[in-house]
Amino acid sequence: MRWLLLKDLQILRRSPVQLALLIIYPIAIALLVGFSLTRGPEQSTVALYNAMPAGETLGFGGEELDGDEIRNQLCDRVECIEADSTEEATSLVESGDATAAVIVPEDLGEKIASLAGFNPQRPEITVVVNGSSAVENEIVDDRIDAMLAEANQLIAGRLAEGGKQYLNLILEGGDFTIVGQQIEILGLKNTKALLAEVQSEVRDPVQKEKLERAIRFATLATENLDLADPILTAISQPVVADKVEVGNEAPGLDTFAIAVTATFALMFVTVLLVAGSLALEKEENAFTRLTAGLVTRGQILAGKLGLGTIVGFAVVLILLASLAAFVPIQWGRAPIWILAALLGAMAFAAVGAALGAATREVRAATLAAVMLCLPFALLSLVPDDAVGPLIETVITVVTAAFPFRPALDALTGGLEISGPSVWLPMLHLLILVLIYGGLARIALRRF
Amino acid sequence: MTEPRSTQALLASGIVKRFGDRVALGGIGFEAGPGEVVAVIGPNGAGKTTLLTILAGITEPDEGSVESSGGGVGWVPQQAALYRRLTVGENLLLFARLQGHDDPQAKVDQMLELTGLAERQGDQVGSLSGGNQQRINIAVGLMADPAVLLLDEPSVGLDPAQRARLWQFILGLVKTGTAVVFSTHDIQEAERYAERIFVVADGSGVFDGTATELREAVVTPAGPDGNGVDLETSFLAFLKKAGH
Numbered sequence: 282m283r284w285l286l287l288k289d290l291q292i293l294r295r296s297p298v299q300l301a302l303l304i305i306y307p308i309a310i311a312l313l314v315g316f317s318l319t320r321g322p323e324q325s326t327v328a329l330y331n332a333m334p335a336g337e338t339l340g341f342g343g344e345e346l347d348g349d350e351i352r353n354q355l356c357d358r359v360e361c362i363e364a365d366s367t368e369e370a371t372s373l374v375e376s377g378d379a380t381a382a383v384i385v386p387e388d389l390g391e392k393i394a395s396l397a398g399f400n401p402q403r404p405e406i407t408v409v410v411n412g413s414s415a416v417e418n419e420i421v422d423d424r425i426d427a428m429l430a431e432a433n434q435l436i437a438g439r440l441a442e443g444g445k446q447y448l449n450l451i452l453e454g455g456d457f458t459i460v461g462q463q464i465e466i467l468g469l470k471n472t473k474a475l476l477a478e479v480q481s482e483v484r485d486p487v488q489k490e491k492l493e494r495a496i497r498f499a500t501l502a503t504e505n506l507d508l509a510d511p512i513l514t515a516i517s518q519p520v521v522a523d524k525v526e527v528g529n530e531a532p533g534l535d536t537f538a539i540a541v542t543a544t545f546a547l548m549f550v551t552v553l554l555v556a557g558s559l560a561l562e563k564e565e566n567a568f569t570r571l572t573a574g575l576v577t578r579g580q581i582l583a584g585k586l587g588l589g590t591i592v593g594f595a596v597v598l599i600l601l602a603s604l605a606a607f608v609p610i611q612w613g614r615a616p617i618w619i620l621a622a623l624l625g626a627m628a629f630a631a632v633g634a635a636l637g638a639a640t641r642e643v644r645a646a647t648l649a650a651v652m653l654c655l656p657f658a659l660l661s662l663v664p665d666d667a668v669g670p671l672i673e674t675v676i677t678v679v680t681a682a683f684p685f686r687p688a689l690d691a692l693t694g695g696l697e698i699s700g701p702s703v704w705l706p707m708l709h710l711l712i713l714v715l716i717y718g719g720l721a722r723i724a725l726r727r728f
Numbered sequence: 729m730t731e732p733r734s735t736q737a738l739l740a741s742g743i744v745k746r747f748g749d750r751v752a753l754g755g756i757g758f759e760a761g762p763g764e765v766v767a768v769i770g771p772n773g774a775g776k777t778t779l780l781t782i783l784a785g786i787t788e789p790d791e792g793s794v795e796s797s798g799g800g801v802g803w804v805p806q807q808a809a810l811y812r813r814l815t816v817g818e819n820l821l822l823f824a825r826l827q828g829h830d831d832p833q834a835k836v837d838q839m840l841e842l843t844g845l846a847e848r849q850g851d852q853v854g855s856l857s858g859g860n861q862q863r864i865n866i867a868v869g870l871m872a873d874p875a876v877l878l879l880d881e882p883s884v885g886l887d888p889a890q891r892a893r894l895w896q897f898i899l900g901l902v903k904t905g906t907a908v909v910f911s912t913h914d915i916q917e918a919e920r921y922a923e924r925i926f927v928v929a930d931g932s933g934v935f936d937g938t939a940t941e942l943r944e945a946v947v948t949p950a951g952p953d954g955n956g957v958d959l960e961t962s963f964l965a966f967l968k969k970a971g972h
Binding site for chain 1: 781784785786800803805807808809810811812813814818822823825826827852868
């Protein structure tokens with residue numbers, strides 16, 4: 282068998298394009314995935330026209346937000362282009378220089394300030410988007426919605442703060458400035474004290490009863506308005522999420538992305554190589570000669586499985602070593618992910634052997650490999666909760682018949698301690714090696 | 729395959745092979761002596777290749793037995809069964825190793841000398857001419873020093889010069905005592921190189937003898953110049969007479 286394996290490796294070496302692909306492919310994939318994992322999402326470009334008069338601040342609840350702060354809030358999240366007019370901002374969007382424009386109207390400060398007054402007006406900003414890209418619009422919409430939600434929460438918090446100050450004034454009393462004039466507010470507590478003082482001097486039982494009712498009201502109002510403080514705080518942020526995680530800790534997104542990349546590379550390289558290599562034995566008429574007393578069909582199959590395992594594992598190793606330049610790989614867990622990669626390679630090699638033996642032609646084997654691998658791999662990536670229970674069961678059963686999902690689980694678990702358990706997927710892979718190996722052996726009878 | 733009881737290099741008897749309901753070979757007997765050259769001829773689908781693959785031990789017969797003398801049988805398929813991306817030397821070395829030779833490199837050197845392709849040993853097989861590929865193909869068949877060499881249409885696709893060189897090579901083997909059995913559609917080739925002709929038709933062995941005996945088996949009209957007719961005409965007349 283070793284001579285057959287050596288022969289296959291010699292043939293592989295003789296094909297510079299194939300050999301180059303086997304080395305360059307995992308490196309190229311690692312570069313692409315590595316860059317995408319280490320770079321954040323591209324920032325959208327947004328034109329900003331702030332029509333508020335220079336120096337004007339957004340004041341409410343005793344706190345103020347100036348124009349620069351508004352600008353910083355926006356430009357932290359997107360790339361800003363300053364515009365000098367609504368028309369300029371709109372034309373920047375039309376020309377495609379900006380994905381969207383945010384126009385802050387002249388009276389925004391006034392309207393926000395009115396929220397804390399007796400005649401509140403609804404503050405509005407204008408958002409202009411270019412309708413030519415649905416996907417980009419969706420992204421911009423999401424970002425602007427998020428920014429507005431944040432701004433509204435900030436304003437609501439500050440309004441609540443202002444409300445609490447007014448309530449405190451009503452409760453405790455103090456000075457209040459309105460239209461430049463300072464007014465003294467007595468406050469409920471002081472009112473109650475004054476009424477109690479007056480009541481002690483009143484002799485008329487009817488008058489005394491009326492004063493008693495006024496004192497009861499002041500007492501009740503004081504006690505109940507004390508509750509307004511926490512209520513206003515609650516209104517400004519009615520629901521707070523307290524996230525509690527149960528069950529096994531999920532692997533990091535980076536680990537999952539690495540495992541998906543490695544499994545895809547492993548699958549394509551191994552299945553295509555073994556299927557093509559076995560079909561080539563037939564196309565080059567060597568199979569008949571080999572089996573005419575030189576080696577058994579089982580030995581040929583074992584040689585192909587060995588070839589696929591060695592090359593597939595080498596590809597995973599090159600890929601992970603290249604990815605290590607971008608994201609940390611847990612080399613301490615190498616024995617586990619090496620075992621996972623070896624078993625995955627063996628299972629994919631068995632699939633390739635079954636396909637090569639069944640098709641008996643390199644082209645047909647290649648086509649069958651692609652047509653079989655892609656749907657299984659994509660189905661394996663469908664999250665369990667994304668479909669109904671029936672479809673979920675169907676997908677689970679179907680994907681269990683192909684090595685992609687167990688190989689992915691084994692690699693994810695091998696790469697990160699918080700990943701899924703590795704031993705069950707490894708056992709699953711071993712079973713698939715036996716099943717597909719058996720199918721390949723049966724197909725080789727009529728090869 | 730067992731040792732023949734006779735002095736024949738190869739002895740097959742009562743060979744039956746069925747593919748489903750179709751009977752490909754219906755009880756054929758065949759023999760070849762040491763150093764003998766036998767041509768197996770017959771129409772397309774007659775069962776020539778099936779017979780040869782059974783004689784080579786590649787296909788199991790449903791009935792009958794095949795026996796060969798020490799050294800066994802070497803098989804040379806119709807199309808070169810070689811790895812095109814490997815060099816001549818690497819191909820020979822691979823098969824020498826698979827044959828289990830104690831000194832595979834010595835065997836390779838011997839085969840390179842035999843084929844006259846020593847200077848091409850570093851060339852990839854895919855870059856060789858059809859004739860040279862066939863020489864390597866035959867050399868691989870000879871790797872085990874077989875008593876009988878079975879060749880399935882060895883000269884297909886070769887030009888006359890390549891064919892002549894190939895036969896020069898094969899006849900050189902015959903001188904060393906190797907029995908050569910080959911199938912062909914080229915009746916002239918059979919007449920020129922074979923000592924004996926074995927005709928297969930519809931899965932049966934319908935003639936076994938020399939070219940002269942085949943001619944004598946049928947009465948055919950004289951040629952345009954008044955001389956005897958060519959073997960191909962006699963062969964066709966024989967098949968017609970035998971109801972094939």
